[in-house]
Amino acid sequence: MKIYLLSESPSGYGLFEGHGSDEIGQNTEAVRSSVSDLTRFGRVVQLTAFHPFQSALDALNQINAVSEGYMSDELRSFLELNLPKVKEGKKPKFSLGVSEPKIGSCIFEATKIPCQSNEFVHELLRGVRQHFDRFIKDLKPGDLEKAQLGLAHSYSRAKVKFNVNRVDNMVIQAIFMLDTLDKDINSFAMRVREWYSWHFPELVKIVNDNYLYAKVSKIIVDKSKLSEEHIPMLTEALSDEDKAREVVEAGKASMGQDLSPVDLINVQTFAQRVMDLADYRKKLYDYLVTKMSDIAPNLAALIGEMVGARLISHAGSLTNLAKCPSSTLQILGAEKALFRALKTRGNTPKYGLIFHSSFIGRASAKNKGRIARFLANKCSIASRIDCFADNSTTAFGEKLREQVEERLDFYDKGVAPRKNVDVMKEVLENLEKKDEGEKTVNASEKKKKRKTEEKEEEKEEEKSKKKKKKSKAVEREELTATDNGHSKKKKKTKSQDDE
Amino acid sequence: MKPPQRGRGGGVRGGRGLARGGEGSAVRGSGRGGESGRGRGPGRVKSESDGGIKGGSKVLVTPHRHAGVFVAKSKSDALVTKNLVPGEIIYNEKRIFVQNEDRSTVEYRVWNPHRSKLADAITTGVDNIWIKPGVKVLYLGASSGYTVSHVSDIVGPEGCVYAVEHSDICGKVLMNMAEKRTNVIPIIEDARHPAKYRMLVGMVDIIFSDVNHPEQAKILSLNASYFLKSGGHFMISIKANSIDSTIAAETVYQMEVEKLQMEELRPTEILHLDSGEEKHACVFGGYRLPRK
Numbered sequence: 001m002k003i004y005l006l007s008e009s010p011s012g013y014g015l016f017e018g019h020g021s022d023e024i025g026q027n028t029e030a031v032r033s034s035v036s037d038l039t040r041f042g043r044v045v046q047l048t049a050f051h052p053f054q055s056a057l058d059a060l061n062q063i064n065a066v067s068e069g070y071m072s073d074e075l076r077s078f079l080e081l082n083l084p085k086v087k088e089g090k091k092p093k094f095s096l097g098v099s100e101p102k103i104g105s106c107i108f109e110a111t112k113i114p115c116q117s118n119e120f121v122h123e124l125l126r127g128v129r130q131h132f133d134r135f136i137k138d139l140k141p142g143d144l145e146k147a148q149l150g151l152a153h154s155y156s157r158a159k160v161k162f163n164v165n166r167v168d169n170m171v172i173q174a175i176f177m178l179d180t181l182d183k184d185i186n187s188f189a190m191r192v193r194e195w196y197s198w199h200f201p202e203l204v205k206i207v208n209d210n211y212l213y214a215k216v217s218k219i220i221v222d223k224s225k226l227s228e229e230h231i232p233m234l235t236e237a238l239s240d241e242d243k244a245r246e247v248v249e250a251g252k253a254s255m256g257q258d259l260s261p262v263d264l265i266n267v268q269t270f271a272q273r274v275m276d277l278a279d280y281r282k283k284l285y286d287y288l289v290t291k292m293s294d295i296a297p298n299l300a301a302l303i304g305e306m307v308g309a310r311l312i313s314h315a316g317s318l319t320n321l322a323k324c325p326s327s328t329l330q331i332l333g334a335e336k337a338l339f340r341a342l343k344t345r346g347n348t349p350k351y352g353l354i355f356h357s358s359f360i361g362r363a364s365a366k367n368k369g370r371i372a373r374f375l376a377n378k379c380s381i382a383s384r385i386d387c388f389a390d391n392s393t394t395a396f397g398e399k400l401r402e403q404v405e406e407r408l409d410f411y412d413k414g415v416a417p418r419k420n421v422d423v424m425k426e427v428l429e430n431l432e433k434k435d436e437g438e439k440t441v442n443a444s445e446k447k448k449k450r451k452t453e454e455k456e457e458e459k460e461e462e463k464s465k466k467k468k469k470k471s472k473a474v475e476r477e478e479l480t481a482t483d484n485g486h487s488k489k490k491k492k493t494k495s496q497d498d499e
Numbered sequence: 500m501k502p503p504q505r506g507r508g509g510g511v512r513g514g515r516g517l518a519r520g521g522e523g524s525a526v527r528g529s530g531r532g533g534e535s536g537r538g539r540g541p542g543r544v545k546s547e548s549d550g551g552i553k554g555g556s557k558v559l560v561t562p563h564r565h566a567g568v569f570v571a572k573s574k575s576d577a578l579v580t581k582n583l584v585p586g587e588i589i590y591n592e593k594r595i596f597v598q599n600e601d602r603s604t605v606e607y608r609v610w611n612p613h614r615s616k617l618a619d620a621i622t623t624g625v626d627n628i629w630i631k632p633g634v635k636v637l638y639l640g641a642s643s644g645y646t647v648s649h650v651s652d653i654v655g656p657e658g659c660v661y662a663v664e665h666s667d668i669c670g671k672v673l674m675n676m677a678e679k680r681t682n683v684i685p686i687i688e689d690a691r692h693p694a695k696y697r698m699l700v701g702m703v704d705i706i707f708s709d710v711n712h713p714e715q716a717k718i719l720s721l722n723a724s725y726f727l728k729s730g731g732h733f734m735i736s737i738k739a740n741s742i743d744s745t746i747a748a749e750t751v752y753q754m755e756v757e758k759l760q761m762e763e764l765r766p767t768e769i770l771h772l773d774s775g776e777e778k779h780a781c782v783f784g785g786y787r788l789p790r791k
Contacts (some may be wrong), residue, residue, distance in 0.1 A: 008697065008698045009698060010698055010699060032729065032787075035729065036729060062698075063698050063699070066697075066698055067688070067694075067695040067696065067698070068695075069694075099694055099697055099725075100694040122724065126702070126724075126725075129701060129702050129725075129726070130702040130728060132701070144701065145659060145701075148684055148699050148700070148701065149681065149684050151698070151699060152661075152684045152685055152686050152699045153674070153677070153678075153685065155686070155687075155696075155699065156670060156674055156685045156686060156687040156688075157674065159667070159670065159687040159688070160667045160670045160671050160674065160687055161667075162671075162674075
């Protein structure tokens with residue numbers, strides 16, 4: 001009775017034939033002793049066929065099938081090709097050894113190849129696994145490990161639902177790029193102005209904007225050739241006919257020196273470069289906006305893309321931002337002032353990067369600190385939703401923004417804001433209505449919503465407790481900055497203890 | 500008692516820039532030093548994420564009895580491993596830089612026994628951990644990869660660590676870590692069914708199990724029958740409360756050892772780790788050891 005062995009590896013499927021099975025019989029002990037020695041084992045088991053996987057995607061499909069215990073089409077064709085044919089009605093004279101019975105029964109149902117997966121097969125497969133790379137001649141040492149690494153990564157990514165679009169690294173890089181670009185464009189633009197002013201000094205005073213200056217200098221080129229014909233083009237660039245006329249007039253009476261054609265060409269190319277960079281900056285900004293709406297839509301809806309991206313890049317990643325307490329989020333970016341204040345026992349800063357969102361500017365001086373704290377709390381909620389929720393929607397972010405607006409109104413006029421519990425309920429109801437309207441409700445989605453509801457309810461309880469404390473503080477009107485500093489210190493030590 | 504710590508000194512300056520995400524690290528250095536400039540006051544919190552080693556003081560690094568592990572001696576000793584990926588830290592651990600004769604710096608990462616059971620076992624004085632440069636390790640219950648990273652440091656680029664972890668959230672952190680370290684192979688799968696990931700693992704020399712599951716003996720033996728070579732070794736960490744919280748800890752350990760012995764996993768050492776709050780034991784042993 002011949003026994004074949006199916007061995008699945010990350011590089012491909014291998015089929016082995018167990019020879020000395022008649023001598024060994026079905027004795028596991030004997031197999032074990034033979035496994036340790038390659039030459040002995042080589043006589044027991046020999047390679048029949050090896051089918052390498054065509055691509056990484058192919059390998060991923062195969063491992064998904066194998067781990068579930070199903071037989072994929074590729075496996076089926078491999079087996080049918082390399083095993084002796086099973087004749088109808090006759091009992092086959094061989095059997096296929098597999099690692100587990102589930103895949104064995106699948107194979108048997110489809111192809112009538114009898115499978116077994118007992119201890120004897122198990123021992124043989126151990127030997128195959130141990131000496132696998134020696135059997136397959138094509139595999140160089142180290143190939144198998146690399147294949148394992150690559151396949152494991154793609155398999156695990158599929159398991160954790162790694163979504164390439166939701167990688168926050170791009171936002172961090174984009175924000176750095178934007179800052180660098182701004183600096184560079186500015187220095188280049190200043191250079192263009194200085195350079196061209198050698199030729200046409202009056203233009204600097206007429207055209208103030210850097211980008212427009214570069215454009216205009218490209219149109220004019222040589223001021224001696226400036227005439228009435230250029231006015232329409234200049235008007236188009238400057239969008240102001242009076243200014244265009246001014247430029248032409250100034251050109252006629254200009255004090256600047258003449259430049260040779262070669263010099264003028266140089267200035268032209270440089271001006272073109274500046275314009276290209278400025279256009280690229282615009283595109284990069286749009287890219288950043290789209291990326292932010294992909295990875296952190298709620299944060300972007302609440303405080304805007306730029307501030308949100310800066311927060312994420314300062315914290316290191318979206319997960320880090322979500323992990324840190326809201327008091328940290330409040331003073332992210334003002335670390336120097338914070339530690340100086342802590343060391344000298346002064347007043348700690350009230351806001352860091354958060355300051356650049358529009359809300360802080362709109363609050364009166366007395367309420368800036370309170371709004372900063374409130375905003376930081378809401379930003380924390382938004383970033384946590386963005387980081388850990390499965391589906392991305394801006395519903396929460398918009399409602400949180402409304403809440404901040406309401407609080408601003410409260411400080412201005414005394415209009416009582418809605419309770420957080422009610423607002424969150426509204427959001428969840430809206431989300432459910434939207435889903436029902438689209439008729440895409442299925443059981444798992446409902447469960448997810450219940451889970452997020454439970455999560456939100458837990459957060460709501462915490463937030464409603466904090467809100468009660470806040471409203472008490474407002475009535476007192478004695479909350480000074482040092483008080484804020486002290487409570488921040490307490491919160492900080494708490495977070496240290498937690499860590 | 501450990502002496503009061505100085506705030507972040509020379510060697511570890513790099514850490515602050517990199518470990519931005521853990522705001523706590525920057526805070527920890529100076530936040531508590533509010534009283535007197537750079538000094539730390541008395542009364543430190545017990546759970547530090549470093550091993551009690553200072554940053555800028557003179558440190559002497561010597562190899563430990565176990566190959567691949569080192570000891571950093573200064574006013575207080577710490578267990579360290581050589582960083583496989585210089586410049587990267589996993590969990591805000593402290594790093595120690597040592598200058599060689601040829602002016603190159605070697606980077607070591609501090610290994611915290613409070614965080615990692617293997618480090619705890621080493622500091623308690625285990626005879627042989629079996630993990631050394633060049634071996635292949637199957638690590639069940641990898642979690643976020645703290646201990647896995649140190650094991651990967653020890654086995655070096657020649658060896659490899661197959662890290663199995665079931666949870667998604669820890670899995671993501673593990674995968675991020677594995678992207679930087681090429682000798683860690685992340686497998687996000689249930690360790691109770693080794694058949695599911697049999698395509699990804701070769702034969703290993705050592706299995707390390709830290710799953711804390713009532714059936715962990717069975718899990719270990721099943722994985723060993725698939726992947727552990729004959730004559731290989733294993734280490735399993737047993738938390739008495741995870742198996743059965745009603746009976747005494749020693750009884751639990753005895754039960755687990757008996758279960759292992761039935762599956763050809765012969766224990767050679769049992770260590771009791773009582774440094775934390777929970778009662779743990781670490782069992783080291785061999786698989787299908789040849790009978791003398």
